[in-house]
Each structure stands twice: as structure tokens, then as C-alpha cells.
Amino acid sequence: xxxxxxxxxxxxxxxxxxxxxxxxxxxxxxxxxxxxxxxxxxxxxxxxxxxxxxxxxxxxxxxxxxxxxxxxxxxxxxxxxxxxxxxxxxxxxxxxxxxxxxxxxxxxxxxxxxxxxxxxxxxxxxxxxxxxxxxxxxxxxxxxxxxxxxxxxxxxxxxxxxxxxxxxxxxxxxxxxxxxxxxxxxxxxxxxxxxxxxxxxxxxxxxxxxxxxxxxxxxxxxxxxxxxxxxxxxxxxxxxxxxxxxxxxxxxxxxxxxxxxxxxxxxxxxxxxxxxxxxxxxxxxxxxxxxxxxxxxxxxxxxxxxxxxxxxxxxxxxxxxxxxxxxxxxxxxxxxxxxxxxxxxxxxxxxxxxxxxxxxxxxxxxxxxxxxxxxxxxxxxxxxxxxxxxxxxxxxxxxxxxxxxxxxxxxxxxxxxxxxxxxxxxxxxxxxxxxxxxxxxxxxxxxxxxxxxxxxxxxxxxxxxxxxxxxxxxxxxxxxxxxxxxxxxxxxxxxxxxxxxxxxxxxxxxxxxxxxxxxxxxxxxxxxxxxxxxxxxxxxxxxxxxxxxxxxxxxxxxxxxxxxxxxxxxxxxxxxxxxxxxxxxxxxxxxxxxxxxxxxxxxxxxxxxxxxxxxxxxxxxxxxxxxxxxxxxxxxxxxxxxxxxxxxxxxxxxxxxxxxxxxxxxxxxxxxxxxxxxxxxxxxxx
Numbered sequence: 001x002x003x004x005x006x007x008x009x010x011x012x013x014x015x016x017x018x019x020x021x022x023x024x025x026x027x028x029x030x031x032x033x034x035x036x037x038x039x040x041x042x043x044x045x046x047x048x049x050x051x052x053x054x055x056x057x058x059x060x061x062x063x064x065x066x067x068x069x070x071x072x073x074x075x076x077x078x079x080x081x082x083x084x085x086x087x088x089x090x091x092x093x094x095x096x097x098x099x100x101x102x103x104x105x106x107x108x109x110x111x112x113x114x115x116x117x118x119x120x121x122x123x124x125x126x127x128x129x130x131x132x133x134x135x136x137x138x139x140x141x142x143x144x145x146x147x148x149x150x151x152x153x154x155x156x157x158x159x160x161x162x163x164x165x166x167x168x169x170x171x172x173x174x175x176x177x178x179x180x181x182x183x184x185x186x187x188x189x190x191x192x193x194x195x196x197x198x199x200x201x202x203x204x205x206x207x208x209x210x211x212x213x214x215x216x217x218x219x220x221x222x223x224x225x226x227x228x229x230x231x232x233x234x235x236x237x238x239x240x241x242x243x244x245x246x247x248x249x250x251x252x253x254x255x256x257x258x259x260x261x262x263x264x265x266x267x268x269x270x271x272x273x274x275x276x277x278x279x280x281x282x283x284x285x286x287x288x289x290x291x292x293x294x295x296x297x298x299x300x301x302x303x304x305x306x307x308x309x310x311x312x313x314x315x316x317x318x319x320x321x322x323x324x325x326x327x328x329x330x331x332x333x334x335x336x337x338x339x340x341x342x343x344x345x346x347x348x349x350x351x352x353x354x355x356x357x358x359x360x361x362x363x364x365x366x367x368x369x370x371x372x373x374x375x376x377x378x379x380x381x382x383x384x385x386x387x388x389x390x391x392x393x394x395x396x397x398x399x400x401x402x403x404x405x406x407x408x409x410x411x412x413x414x415x416x417x418x419x420x421x422x423x424x425x426x427x428x429x430x431x432x433x434x435x436x437x438x439x440x441x442x443x444x445x446x447x448x449x450x451x452x453x454x455x456x457x458x459x460x461x462x463x464x465x466x467x468x469x470x471x472x473x474x475x476x477x478x479x480x481x482x483x484x485x486x487x488x489x490x491x492x493x494x495x496x497x498x499x500x501x502x503x504x505x506x507x508x509x510x511x512x513x514x515x516x517x518x519x520x521x522x523x524x525x526x527x528x529x530x531x532x533x534x535x536x537x538x539x540x541x542x543x544x545x546x547x548x549x550x551x552x553x554x555x556x557x558x559x560x561x562x563x564x565x566x567x568x569x570x571x572x573x574x575x576x577x578x579x580x581x582x583x584x585x586x587x588x589x590x591x592x593x594x595x596x597x598x599x600x601x602x603x604x605x606x607x608x609x610x611x612x613x614x615x616x617x618x619x620x621x622x623x624x625x626x627x628x629x630x631x632x633x634x635x636x637x638x639x640x641x642x643x644x645x646x647x648x649x650x651x652x653x654x655x656x657x658x659x660x661x662x663x664x665x666x667x668x669x670x671x672x673x674x675x676x677x678x679x680x681x682x683x684x685x686x
Contacts, residue, residue, distance in 0.1 A: 001371050004340050007347035008354065009371075014062075014330055015243035015290040017188050019353075020100050021061035022346050023367060025052075026293070026334050026357040027106045027191065027247070028388060030409025030419065031066035033089060034079060042072040042079060044088035047419055051410075053092075055360055056101035059367040062353070063101055064245070064293070066410060067108040067193050070174040076139055079107075080177035086185045093186035104245055105182045108193035109171050109230070112146035112200040113160045113209070114153050114299040116391045118399040118406055122155045142167075147204045148211040153258065153299045154391075155398035163200075168216060168226060175230045176237035179244075189243030191293060192230055195284065196247040197305045198271075198298025201227045205280070206252060206298075208270045224280060228287035235288050245291040246284055250277050250319040253301040260301025260598065262606050263312055271298060274319070278326045285327045292327065293355060294320045295335040301602075306595035307336040309383040310479050310568060310603070314341050321350035336383065339370060361388055361412040361419075379414060379489050382482040385593030386673040387413035393594045395585035402590070413673035414486070416680045424680050429454045435686060436461065436513045438653060439521035440501065441469020443664030443675040445490045447519050450683035452497035459515070460499060463506040467491050470523050470665070471672075473544035474562075477569040510654045517659050517686050521679070524648035524665040529557070533620035537642040540566060551640025552576055555625050557617050559586040563645035564600045571609060578610045578637055580617055580627055591671055661686075 001009075009021045030036045031052075035045045052063050071078050079085070096103050117125065117140070124130040125140040134140070144152060145163040152158040179190045195202050203209040204226045210217045216225055231244050252271020253261045261267045272280065281292060295316040297304025307315055316335035324331040333345070334355030342354035359366055363379040370378075388410055392400045399406060408419070416424035433456050437448045440462030451458045466472070468487045475483030494501065510518045526539050540562050542548045552575050556563045559581030567577040579586070586604075587597040604611055612627055612635075619626040624638040652666040661682045664675035 001373055005343050005370055007343040008339065010346075012330060012352055014189065014245065016241050017102060017243045019061045019102050021059070022342075022353040023060055024062045024293070024332050024334075024353050024355045025055055025060045025064060025360050026355040027064045027066045027193070028357050028361070028410045029066045030388070030411070032068045033065050033092070033105065034068045034085060036066065036407065036409060042077065042082055042085065044085045044092070047421065049092050050421060051364075051419060052103070053095060053099070054364045056096050056099035058365045059371060060101055060360070063096070063103040064106050064191050065103070067106050069108050069110065070171060070178055071110075071142070073143065074138055075136070076142070078174055078178075080174060080181055083181075086181045089182070089187065090185040097186070102188040104189040104191045104243070105187050106191040106193050106247070107175060107178055108199065109175070109226075110143065110145070110200040112144065112163075112203045113150055114198050114200075114203075115143045116399045116406065117144070117152060117154050117158065118401070118403060119397055120403055122158060122398045125158060146200070147209055147217065150209060151257070152398070153198070154393060156258075162212070165214065165216070172226075172229050172233050176233040179234040179242070180237040183238045183242055189245060189290070190234065191245040191247060192227070192234075192289070194247035195224075195227050195280070196249045196295075197302075198249075198252070198300060201230070202249060202298065206271045208252075208254070220276070220279065220283075224283055227284060231284075231288040240288075243290045244288065245293050246289040248281070248284070248292045248294045249296050249298065249305065250274070250294055250316070250323045251296050252298045253296050253304045254298055256300075258300050259605075260297070260303065260602050262603055263315060265606060271300075274322070277323055281323050281327050285329050289329065291330045291332065292323070293332045293334070294323065295333065295355070301598075302595040303599040303602075304335070306385065306389060306593070307383060308385065308593070308596040308599055309482060310596070310599050311336060313338050317341070317345060317351070321345065324351060358383070358388055358412075361410065362414050376489075376492060380482045380485040382414070382486055382672075384413055384672060385595055386591055386671050387411040387418075389595065390591055390593045392590045392592055392597070394588040394597070400590045413671070414676060416677050424677075424684070426450065426453045427684070429456055429686070432456055433516040433686060434514075435459075435517045435519065436510070436515035437519045437521060438507045438510070439469060439523060439666070440464075440467040441521060441523055441664070441675075442471050442490065442672060443523075443666075443679050444469070444519070444521035445494055446676050446679040447521060447663060447683045448499050449493055449497060450680055451686065452499050454683070456686065458497075458499045459513075460501045461505045461507050461513075462501065462503050465503050467494065467501070470541065473541040476544040476546070477565060478572060479568070507653055510660060515659075517661065518654075519682060520652045520654060520660065520662045520666050521664050522651055522653050522666045524669050525651040526644070527647045527649055529617070529644065529646050531617050531620055534644070536620050536622055537644045540643060540645040543643050550575070550643070553639040554578070555580060555637055555639045555642045556645055557620075557625070557642060558645035558647070559583070559611065559613070560589060560645060560647065561587050561592055563643075564604075566643060566645060567609060568600060568603060571603070571607060578612070578639065579604070580612045580615055580625070582614065582616050584614050586611065586613075591673070
């Protein structure tokens with residue numbers, strides 16, 4: 001192991017609990033040991049347990065599973081009313097402790113106005129009759145209950161009800177009862193969720209959200225009373241020596257309702273600012289908390305707590321290191337943390353531990369690979385959120401992701417086996433086949449790797465001289481360093497298996513290959529638009545690959561994800577992009593997380609990047625474009641170049657047949673998750 005990582009592998013204490021190293025597997029929605037939004041109600045989740053055992057066997061120090069709602073989301077049963085579940089938890093903890101890892105269970109008071117209500121549920125809640133009818137199954141008024149009446153983060157036309165004092169006391173009691181059951185089951189500690197990310201306890205703590213006039217609102221002490229009473233109740237039930245961590249946001253990074261602050265931006269904080277945080281951290285420590293598991297942000301500035309690839313690495317470190325100066329308890333920092341930077345910060349006493357989340361979903365062995373000095377073998381998380389946390393939203397919509405995805409978080413776009421081990425697994429093929437894969441993009445390589453591991457003879461045909469396909473263009477912007485690392489990882493993996501790769505071969509006749517099975521992964525081609533002068537424009541991939549250069553003023557036609565990323569790339573270069581989009585918002589496609597889309601929308605707004613919504617392009621010229629808004633008003637926009645980013649259409653080299661299978665964008669244009677998961681769907685059956 002490289003000596004620069006040594007500080008990560010030193011022991012430390014949380015209360016009287018010793019942790020073998022400084023690496024904390026942070027909580028992620030969907031990894032609760034008590035299930036996640038299952039219609040059958042709360043239960044001991046064996047899939048999550050399997051996930052944690054595998055990570056524990058790969059040298060993680062402390063595991064904190066995803067939030068466990070104290071009251072079951074469906075049917076409304078309290079966790080402490082399910083003793084069988086805690087009996088199974090005890091058996092699981094015995095297995096965890098054999099690995100040397102420790103585990104805290106994270107318990108949540110709730111989400112309040114941050115509850116990710118879906119487009120399916122929103123209309124049922126709005127109607128008093130349907131709200132009453134579904135209440136036995138799903139009490140939306142309870143889930144949305146907030147410190148004060150206020151709009152939902154997700155459905156702005158829904159007003160969340162004010163939580164009663166009786167409900168507050170009921171939740172505090174539930175924290176104590178559930179924590180005691182956890183302690184009795186051998187759980188090493190509990191984490192309170194959370195004065196963090198704009199969840200319920202944080203909404204009580206932040207004056208912007210809390211307009212109460214009783215003992216839980218108004219003054220600093222009143223706003224933090226709920227969180228303080230929770231830890232006191234847990235300590236009363238479990239003993240003062242039982243460790244209690246707090247998920248904590250140092251600063252809210254909020255400019256207003258549903259509007260966050262950019263890194264480095266000069267703005268007025270409407271949430272918790274640093275001055276209050278210095279006081280709050282000490283106050284919460286004195287109330288009884290034994291650790292702060294910290295980062296920044298709220299659901300209004302979601303990209304701080306769930307940093308997409310556009311956010312800088314280690315984006316929360318400076319603020320978290322600052323807050324450590326005001327407490328005597330351990331402080332953990334999370335948020336796109338680089339392992340070597342974290343090790344240096346720990347060695348310097350700036351933080352006590354590093355919180356890592358999504359990397360554990362992508363590669364369960366990444367810590368082991370650091371220890372064994374195999375850094376190049378670590379499959380990188382690319383911060384896409386498209387499997388782990390893909391709540392999507394756009395103007396006029398709540399969470400547009402379908403209910404299956406909302407109920408199945410903590411999966412991974414790059415690793416289908418994560419939280420889906422029964423569905424996706426490598427099994428040796430009963431009959432070895434000669435299989436041809438056409439296309440050396442991510443989908444083709446993924447299929448080839450799965451097939452090779454199953455024992456098939458695989459030949460991959462790529463029409464260019466390199467592997468990567470269209471993802472090479474997608475990975476081109478400066479902020480896509482993890483995408484470039486992923487391409488490099490795939491290219492290395494391809495050399496580890498007996499896969500024959502034939503470069504500079506364009507297959508036009510699949511039957512001539514003589515293969516038992518053929519997988520077509522030839523991707524998609526760019527759409528064209530029937531606009532005069534369209535030939536004057538640059539196609540998105542031409543720009544991304546550097547085949548064509550642009551001047552200072554650039555119009556991007558198309559405000560989907562690719563178009564917005566190109567605009568962001570141009571902005572970072574100091575150029576002046578303008579976005580033209582026919583729909584009423586940017587990036588309206590489901591499957592792109594709000595954490596990612598809100599960053600881009602807030603960035604363009606904060607930096608005054610012109611965005612024309614509900615506007616279509618009517619003419620493209622060498623010196624500009626003409627656009628027309630929804631009212632028929634035409635506007636000429638001068639520019640040096642026009643980039644077209646108006647989507648793609650599948651481009652399979654042959655139709656689907658008995659032994660011909662089409663995957664990825666060649667089948668239906670999607671994202672990296674749809675490409676990789678479909679590669680597995682097909683490759684596992686051959």
C-alpha cells in the first residue's frame with residue numbers, strides 16, 4: 001500500500017466504540033436493513049445485509065446503513081413494534097463483528113417537505129377523498145408533516161401540514177424505543193437522521209423553514225430542541241455510553257426556496273450559516289451526540305450533499321474541517337472525497353474519518369484494492385446518480401421517476417449486482433458458445449466481459465481503432481475525469497479475459513461472422529432537425545471530440561443533458577453559451593437525478609447564461625440563429641457557432657433475430673445504466 005493512505009488505516013474512537021480504520025460507509029437511501037418502501041411493510045432486508053457483509057469483508061471500518069424510518073412508510077407500523085426483525089438483526093450483527101467492522105443503524109424522524117412525492121402520488125394527496133382512502137396504506141399527510149405549513153420541495157402546489165407537538169413527542173419516544181432494540185441486538189451505535197440536508201430535524205433547526213411560535217420554534221434553543229431531545233431520550237433508554245452519531249450539514253448553501261449556491265459564489269445564506277453552525281455543533285455535542293457525520297446542503301441545494309460530477313472533489317472538506325474546531329467529538333467528512341486527500345486531512349487533524357457512499361456501490365472491493373496497491377483495478381463511481389438516487393424533477397412535475405425506481409434506490413448504473421444480487425449474477429454457461437459482439441462502446445464491452453466470465457468464446461468487432469464508443473465524446477469535458485477513468489478501467493478489464501478484439505472492422509453482414517449468437521451494440525446516431533441552415537451547425541459529438549472548434553459566442557440547440565453539459569463546458573472555458581430548448585424546462589428526461597439537474601439550472605441562473613425555454617429554432621446562419629417563442633415572437637441571436645444537441649436514434653447494423661440481440665442505444669436510446677443493465681439482461685441468458 002502507498003504510504004500516503006496510511007492515515008486511513010489507524011484506529012479511532014466514537015464514544016467507547018473503537019473503529020479499526022477511518023473509512024465510513026455512509027448511509028444511502030435504499031440500503032436500510034429494515035427495508036425501503038416495500039409494500040409488504042418493514043422487515044429485515046437480506047439483500048441489504050448481503051451488501052454490507054461483502055463490504056465488511058473488504059475492510060470497511062464503520063458501516064452506516066441507509067435511513068430507517070421510525071414509522072413504516074406503508075401501513076404506518078412503528079419499527080419498535082416488530083421484535084422478529086430485531087432478532088434477525090442480532091444474528092446479522094454477529095456476522096458483521098466477525099469481520100472486525102462496526103455498524104451503526106441510522107434512524108430518521110422523517111423527511112417533511114423534502115419527502116420525494118411522485119407524480120403518481122401527488123394527485124392522490126391533493127384530493128381529500130383519495131387522500132383519506134389511501135391513508136391506511138400510505139398516510140401522505142404524516143410523511144409530509146413539517147415544522148410549519150409550507151410548499152413541498154417536489155410538488156410546489158402541495159402545502160405540507162404543520163406537525164403537532166403530540167407527533168413530535170411520539171417520534172422522540174420512537175427514537176428511544178428503537179435505539180434500545182438496536183443496542184440489545186448488538187448494534188454498535190445509532191445515527192440520528194438528521195440535522196442535515198433539509199430533512200425534518202433540519203427543517204426544525206432552520207429558521208427559513210420553521211415559523212412555529214411554540215417551544216419548538218423561534219429561538220435558537222427552540223429550533224434545535226427537537227434534535228436535542230432525541231439524543232437525550234436515546235441516552236436515557238440505552239445508557240450514556242451508547243454511541244449516538246448525528247448526520248449534520250455544516251451550511252445549508254441556500255439562496256432561497258429551491259435555489260442553491262454555487263461553489264465559491266458570493267451569496268446571502270438563508271439557511272444555517274457558518275456562524276450559527278459553530279454554535280449549533282457545540283450545542284448538539286453538549287446535548288449528547290458523540291459524532292458529527294458531516295457535509296453541506298439541503299434539498300434546495302442538493303448537489304452539495306449528493307455531488308454530481310460538476311462539483312469539485314472534496315467540496316465539503318473546508319467547511320467540515322472548520323466546524324471540527326468547535327467540538328471535541330469526532331467529525332467525519334463526506335462528499336466526493338478523494339482517498340489520498342482524506343488521508344492527509346486525517347493525518348493533519350482536520351477531520352477524524354472519511355465518509356464514502358456511492359463508491360461502495362460501484363466497487364465493493366475498493367478499500368482492499370488500495371491496501372493491495374491495485375488502484376488501477378478500482379472501478380470508479382462517475383457520480384451519475386442514475387441507479388442510486390435518480391429522483392428526477394422538472395418544472396411542473398414532482399418526482400417523475402417511476403415508482404419502481406423510487407422504491408429501488410441504492411442500485412448502481414455501473415454495477416447491476418448491487419442490491420440486485422438475485423437478478424444479476426455470473427453463472428457459468430451450460431453450453432459454451434461462439435459469440436460475436438459488434439460495437440466496442442460501454443455496452444459492447446460490458447456484454448463481452450459478462451460473456452467471457454460465463455465461459456463463452458467472445459469476439460468483439462470495433463469499427464475504429466479504440467474501445468469506448470460514443471462514451472469517449474461524453475467523457476471529453478474537463479469535469480468528466482471519472483468518465484475517462486471508467487473508459488480506462490474497461491480497456492484494462494478487457495485484457496484480463498480471453499476476449500478477441502478486432503479493431504478497424506465494420507461489420508455489415510452478421511451472418512458472415514459464423515457466430516452462434518450475435519450481440520449488436522452499435523449505439524445511435526444524431527438526430528437532424530428540418531431547419532434551414534442546419535448544415536451550418538456542429539453536431540454535439542463533433543464538438544466534444546474536438547473535430548470542430550467554436551468561437552466565443554455559441555448557441556446550443558437542445559437543452560437536454562448533453563446540451564446543458566456542453567453549455568457548462570463552454571462556460572468553464574470562459575465562452576458565452578446560449579441554450580435554446582423547445583420544452584418548458586431544461587433536462588426533462590426521467591432518469592437524471594435532481595441533484596445533477598439542479599446544479600446545472602442553478603449554475604446557468606447564477607451566472608446569467610441565457611436560456612430560451614419553449615422556444616424553437618427556425619433558421620441557422622453562419623452569423624447566428626433565428627428562434628421563435630411559444631407566442632410566435634421571433635428573435636435573432638448572433639453567434640460564432642451553433643451546436644446541435646437534439647437527441648439520437650438507434651443505429652443497429654442488423655435487425656433483431658433468433659440469434660441476433662440488440663442492446664443499449666442501438667435498441668433504445670437511454671443512459672449508461674440502461675446500456676449496462678441491458679447488456680447483463682442479454683448476456684446472462686446466452
